[in-house]
Amino acid sequence: MDIKDILTIMDRFDQGNxxxxxxxxxxxxxxxxxDSIFAPPMANQSLPSTLVASGTPAPAEHKKPQEDGFVIKSPLVGIYYESSSPDSPLSKNRAIRSKLGK
Known part of the structure; x- marks a missing residue:
């Protein structure tokens, strides 16, 4: 018996009852x-013959999904450095522009 035969048997078993x-x-x-896909037959159960209707339906509650973790609120979104670090000098083009602007 090879894998092809086993797969064929499994397919037919899955399709059968x-x-x-x-x-x-x-x-x-x-x-x-x-597992059996068919439920065993249940005894006849009678449903209540009267239904109670209320005047106004209850409003559905909207629950906010609970998220894992926590939120950090910060006014600072990002920092842009024109040089490779805050302590290194400005690039050559930026240094020339800042001298001309003064």
């Missing part, structure tokens, strides 16, 4: 089991 299959061929043993 069996819930358990045990197969042994030579040294290969295959056990397949699935």
């Amino acid at each position: 069996m819930t358990k299959l045990q197969l042994k061929i030579d040294e290969t043993e295959l056990n397949i089991e699935k």
Whole structure:
């Protein structure tokens, strides 16, 4: 029995209405089991014959989904450095513009 045969058996088992299959061929043993998709028949249960209607329906509550973690509020969004770091000198073009502007 090769993998193609096993896959074929599994497909047919899945499509059928069996819930358990045990197969042994030579040294290969295959056990397949699935939950029953059909519920057992239930006894007839009578429903209440009267329905109670209220004057106004209750408003649905809108619950905010709970998020994991926490929020950090900061007025500073980002910093832009024209040089490689705050302590390094400005680039050559920026230094020339700042001298001309003064």
